[in-house]
Amino acid sequence: MSKSGRSGEDSSYAWLVVGTLAVTVTVSYGVLTYTFGIVLVPMQRELGWSRLELTAAFSLALAVWAVGGIGVGALLDRYPPRALLAGGSALAAGLVLAWSQVHDRVQLYLVFGGLGIAMAAVLYNSVFAVVTKWFRLRYREALVAITLVGAFSSFIFSPLAGSLTVEFGWRAALAILAVLLGAVTIPLHAGILRAPPITTLPENEPDDAGQVRAAITSLRFWLLTASLALGSYSWSVVVVQLVAFLSDSGHSLQFAALAAGVVGLGQLPGRLVFIFFGRALRGSRLPAATFGLAALALAILAVNRSDFGVLLFAALFGTSAGMMTLMTASVPAELFGRRVYGGVSGVIYAFSNGARAAAPFISAVIATLPGGYSTLVGSLIAISIVAALLGFLALSGIDAQRDI
Structure with a gap:
């Protein structure tokens, strides 16, 4: 690590970066992912399009995110x-505003294709890449801190989007959320983020293509x-269809919308359980x-609604x-x-993101089968x-100590 990277000032600044990204990723996830499920039904009623056509747009965004994340990481x-992050935030805010004004399918798919690029720039994949370059020994604690704050995203934004939609309609709700997204994330990314002190992996953690x-x-x-x-597929289905x-x-x-928010907030005890009861x-x-x-x-x-x-x-x-x-x-x-964590986890995330991308479309198809949503829940x-x-x-036979 550089000398500045060891100083108390830079150490404190690293945690400032963590706090900044915890806020921005929470807002970004809330607007870019959780809002879609809230406005899905009102959009369908006004536009007269099928739920399958609408969820296909969200699937497109997730697919672009999965592919775009590779380039963003590089x-x-x-x-x-x-x-990159300030520009991604500006793009995201502008496209959510454009989403509020769509009137035909081509516009919808173009907007969501662009939103996929914005997601790749501002969501967890990019945030984690930034944070790990500010820490050598405590980056896991930093990642946990961000995910703990991020657990509030759905709890905050699902009810907020629901209330705005009921009060003003889905178009005005999206416009308000676009302004909120831009007002919070653009200045924080532009004002706080700077070049991290760590630009390479520690010498004792070389990448080994053979081991990958x-x-x-x-x-x-x-x-x-x-x-x-x-598991990622199931999560994405619930986010979109609940x-x-x-x-x-x-x-x-x-x-x-409240129930969707509780799903998001429920991630907080899940992460605490993982941390405190890891043994x-x-x-x-x-x-x-x-x-x-x-x-x-x-x-x-399935049995109690x-x-x-x-x-x-x-x-x-x-x-x-x-x-x-x-x-x-x-x-x-x-x-x-x-030593091979980056290469191995990159492949795992590619499949998980692909499953998330397919989930809205596949689940919409399953929901059209006999039994409708009951069939979907059973699946x-x-x-x-x-x-x-x-x-x-x-993991059979594995009894490893956790380091998070």
Whole structure:
């Protein structure tokens, strides 16, 4: 590390960067991902398009994000983050405003294609890349801190978007959120971010292409990757479809938005459980508990759609999602080592992001089958059980100490 990187001033500044990015990523996730599920039904009613056509736009954004994240990571390895993240925030705010004015399908898909680029620039993939260059020994604590704050994103923005939509309509709601997004994130990214002190990996952590190849050709790797991809798929389906599902079940838009917010807030105890009870969740017990809890939550939703049943589902499913986030961050290092963590986790994230991208479209198709949303919920229960089994097999015999 450079001399300035060791100074107290720079150490304090690193945590200022963490605090800044915790705020901006929370707002960005709230507006760019959680708002879509809130305005989906009002958009469908006004525009007269099918839910499948609308969710395909969100799938497009996620697909562009998955691909664009590779290029964004390369840029952040070579250049300071200020221009990229501030520019991404400006692009995001402008495109959310454009989203509020769409009147035909071409406009919608162009806007969401652009939003995918903005997502790649300002969401977790870029934020984590920036933060890890400010820390050598405590970067894991920094990542956990950001994800703990980010857990409030859905809890804040789902009810906010729901209230704005009920009060002013979906177009005005999006315009207000676009202004909020730009007003918060652009000045913070432009004013706080600067070139980090760490531009290369520590000397004792060289990248080893041979070890990456060995890891990604192992059975454990593919079992883990499949498990996390299935979990990511289920999470994306719930984010996009929950409000529409609850609206079709007779709940008000405001209550449905509240439930979506509880799903997001539930990630907070999930991450705390992972941190404080990590010793009890070593090895194969972690994926079994994580995805088993998701299956239980979905089973509750399948049989009990009362207000209490929905909120209980939301809390449990959110807890599972919070556990999955840190499981995704830590398990690759435990199985394959820190030396090849970047290469191995990059492949895992590619599959997980691909699953997230496909989820809105696939779930919309399943919802058109006999049984509608009940069929969709049943499919998610089965997927969660399979994810738990695959994860259990991937980590079978592993009893590693967690370093998060």
